[in-house]
């Protein structure tokens with residue numbers, strides 16, 4: 001059978017949505033300058049779907065700096081992988097500054113978070129080793145696991161007993177040269193709960209292992225100084241490899257992993273997604289340094305982020321919404337219903353209230369539930385939040401389930 005013909009028969013779990021709601025529910029086009037207010041479908045909307053947590057992406061000083069740097073370097077330089085021709089002092093300075101920021105001895109820059117962490121996991125373990133990971137890990141960890149040669153064990157999300165069981169199993173099956181790598185997230189991006197890092201780290205004494213934490217949502221936002229979820233929980237030292245991406249609080253592209261110098265040395269020679277791929281362009285590197293400096297110098301951005309998060313959550317709860325008890329700024333609202341309800345909520349908020357949110361249904365969340373995820377940022381204003389709460393108030397009759405979706409559709413047809 002022709003491969004392309006066969007693909008028509010298996011659209012994949014998201015295929016149905018990408019063809020039906022293309023441009024609206026999937027691949028929507030948010031246009032105009034990045035910020036809490038953008039244009040969607042020709043209308044201004046307040047955006048609650050982008051991870052620009054600290055408002056760095058719409059900061060005027062950052063934007064002016066980007067312009068200057070792009071003029072000076074163009075987007076091409078440097079060419080080649082870092083190992084060959086793509087290394088510069090700026091790349092190395094950024095690594096030093098990142099290591100300092102997250103309180104680790106050294107750091108290694110990655111050109112993309114997703115491929116970077118996959119390749120780091122692949123490099124760290126061999127066929128004698130064990131890889132233990134949380135079942136709700138981000139797709140990049142799951143794909144990293146597929147690449148890894150190690151034996152793989154999964155534990156129930158944030159379940160310490162299940163984790164200990166898998167650790168014990170790995171130790172029981174270990175050979176003399178076996179090692180154990182555990183991978184979890186600092187702040188889980190869909191549900192907003194934190195990894196149970198303290199409890200996990202406490203088990204190191206009984207069952208030695210090394211811990212890699214993907215803190216994509218925590219870097220810059222969590223901890224007093226923004227150094228992440230480990231700092232927030234008071235157990236940062238127990239994280240052996242700390243992964244952060246620029247794709248969220250830095251509003252950029254690229255990522256890094258911070259750890260001991262000897263491990264960074266190993267990664268530089270073994271992470272295939274870096275060795276065989278082009279280096280991060282100079283304007284991105286310079287801009288990452290600038291953004292890092294600004295994140296460090298403006299702790300009030302984190303305060304504003306939390307202020308906005310609390311105002312949004314309290315307001316939603318007062319209306320009657322079920323906001324999951326998230327411990328990072330990710331604000332998940334859970335309600336009962338089908339894909340139809342999820343789409344109706346998104347459509348009503350966008351069309352009638354100028355509020356852009358994203359929602360997910362089964363298989364991302366259990367059947368019969370709808371998760372609307374809001375990402376507050378430091379750039380949102382009180383007016384943005386109030387307009388959003390007014391929108392949620394206006395749709396509550398059907399979004400909270402007291403009116404059926406069918407009835408609501410008829411009412412608004």
Ligand SMILES: Cc1ncc(COP(=O)(O)O)c(C=O)c1O
Nearest residue numbers: 112113114138140189216245247
């Ligand atoms: C938990 C987590 N890890 C890794 C990534 C991938 O990072 P990047 O977008 O920098 O490739 C993401 C991005 O969405 C994420 O949420």
